Amino acid sequence: MNRPQYVLGVSMSNHDRSACLLRDGEIVAAVAEERLDRRKKSEGFYEQHLGSAVLPPYRAITAVLHEAGLTVGDIDRVVCGRSILPCRDDLLNQFPFPPEKVVEIPVPGHHIAHACSAFFTSPFENAAVLVLDEQGHRLEDDRFERMTWYTAHGTQVVPIRQFYGDSETLSLGMFMDAFATFTGLSEAKQPSAGKLMGLAAVGQERQQWPSLVTTVDDGDAYVRLSELDSFFASVLPRRVEFEGGIVRQLDDLLAKYWPVHWSSNLAADLAFKAQAELEGALLHINRHLKAQVGSENLAYAGGVALNCTANAKLSLAGWRDVFVHPAATDDGNAVGLAYYGQRSLAGKHRRPELFNPMTGPRYSQKAVEEAVHRFGLGEWLERTDMSDEAAERLSRGETLCWFLGRSEWGPRALGGRSIVADPTVPGIKALINSRIKHREPFRPFGISGTPRGVEQALDVGAALPSLAPYMLAVARARDTRLSQLQHQDGSIRYQIVQRAWQPEWFGMIEAFGRRSGVECIVNTSFNVLGEPLVETPSDAVRQFVLSGAQALLINGFRLDSADVPREYLRQIRRQAFQAGGQHPLKVALGIEAAGYCAAAITFLEDQEFGEEAAEAEGKQVLRAYYSLHLRGALLKNEHERSTELSKYLLAMAEFDGAVLEAASVLEATEQPETQAMGQFFTHIGRYGSAFRHASGIWAGTDG
Ligand SMILES: [Fe+2]
DSSP: OOOEEEEEEEESSSSHHHHHHEEEEEEEEEEEHHHHHHHHOOOOOOOOOTTOBOOHHHHHHHHHHHTTTTOGOOOEEEEEEEEEOOOOHHHHSSSSOOOOGGOOSSOOOOHHHHHOOOOSSSSSSSEEEEOEEEEEEETTTEEEEEEEEEEEEEEEEEEEEEEEEEEEEEOOHOOOOOOOTTTOOOEEEEHHHHHHHHHHHTTTTTTSSSSOEOOOOTEEEEEEEHHHHHHHHEEEEEEEGGOOOOOOHHHHHHHHHHHOOOHHHHHHHHHHHHHHHHHHHHHHHHHHHHSEEEEEOEEESSSSOOOOOHTTGGGGGGSSEEEEEOOGGGHHHHHHHHHHHTTTTOOOOOSSOOOOOOOOOOHHHHHHHHHHTTTTTTGGGEOOOHHHHHHHHHHHOOOOOOOOOOOOOOSSSSSSSEEEOOOOOOHHHHHHHIIOOOOOOTTTOOOOOHHHHHHHEOTTTTOOOGGGGOOOOEEEEEEGGGGSOOOTTEEEEEEEETOOOOOTHHHHHHOOOOOOOOOOOEEEOOOOOOOOOSSSHHHHHHHHHTTSSSSSEEETEEEEGSSSSSHHHHHHHHHHHHHEEEEHHHHHHHHHHHHHHHHHHHHHHTTOOHHHHHHOOOOHHHHHHHHHHHHHHHHTOHHHEEEEEHHHHHHHHOOOHHHHHHHHHHHHHHHHHHHHHHHHHHHHHHHHHHHHHHHOOTTTOOO
């Protein structure tokens, strides 16, 4: 009998690194590095600056090999790839693969990895393939992969049109990133196009704004940097330090203007603008792609493909069905790279069938018990029938953490690692956003349901079927009990659960339906306080303790927070947070950025991170600490407290002699506005220095 063939795909982009192992063309396991190293987006640069080199996703590679019981030497082929630059040397320098087995996707070929991820996990025998991301590989002349069209059949994925960008001709991914940046929406220091899509539902059209996407008769669509610059010049304040600078590339543009806060009307209208332009551009692109490829099906990947609001309208381009690879950003490329390697190996290849996204490593019962004992919670761990217990608790209005089997591939919780609730409980969205997830209030929740439940609850008549299993489809609510979950534009994101993949998850929703009459539940990702989705039982217990949810249901066990003495729970909350290795102030500022200032301050108190702790970490931390408390005091109209904090902050202002001298020059000018500015700086500068010396708070730290 022939030995199976193993192909390992390793995605080594600057962020979203991941690994996937195929055995004879079937996925054995795939996991993103961020789940294992617990850093959202898992940037892969070396700690010490070593140019542009990146680290391989060690943990993900090890985890997928372990899942199959293999060692490095057992792999028949390793295929690596990265965005922008090559990576094979970085992989070989850090991981002991036999060099003759390691191939790299050719440059430019970042997009072929996305295309393979989309087509080879799609249920289609043939399809058009579209790849749209921020940027793929860079060419020697500094152009970059911007958009690529393919036609795919059987084991073939063949490019038919390649569109390149340059510093003036930006991709749609860059366009969305620019708008996310200027509306203050980010995640793990990266602009968040996903949040921008959510905010768009709250915004309105401003007819006086010019159109920004250039569409070309051949089906191309891109954005000119200069037009984007003129547009933002008309709506955003310019940064003084950029005065006189020239915008030569996207980074210059991003440095040129101040963002507006997402809670402003301007931000919402900007988000609306970006979303509307994107949707128009996508329809234009897809109509041309459809005309060029004789297929009814579209397979789609790249970061832009996660825009489910835009995707819901793709049927207007004439597609009968659309499949988006659930990990559409660069994490999904591990799957694409592995299939790319598989194509050229003789032997079996995948069958066109719906992709089962539950690809993460498996965890034993022992791992669950150890995780619980680590936090001294062992005596409260009980065996349970998860489906029945969850259904019962949900119908009592509880919010639960749910951990079952392998984790899901991609950014959406699909029932492997979920926080769940009853969608009919009044105010459930605000409750989960404000108490558990600390997400911006405009961000909606998705629902998971049985086919029958979703059909009854939502108007899914015209929906594209292959988007539904992955929480990538949207539809309007039909059942008025769910309308509170609707986005302002009337849509709800949903997952139709496949019984064959997830019998217990399916059974739980069915059992909940018997009690409530609704075979749908709220399903949001099981992660809090800025961490990635939980992966291991240990992450699950730790994040449950921090979440404030009523119970954790985990691989046949239950942990009920009501059983644990309150004071003990409070103590282990600190321990649980510290084990995550995050800085409390950074997390608090993240909570505040999502709109929950009071919760951010309470969180710091719970973590016993006070003035002394902040001061011990230096001026920058202390300033951030005071300014958070100042904003908190202002919100609560605490006049005395806010005055006191303002004094501290002004006293910390770093005005040296040169600044005071410059201020006196401004004061001496003839122009009243400039004079006033000079007086202002003189006053603050003198006050700051005087206060510093008088109070002695920072004695020894100032000159
Ligand atoms: Fe990409």
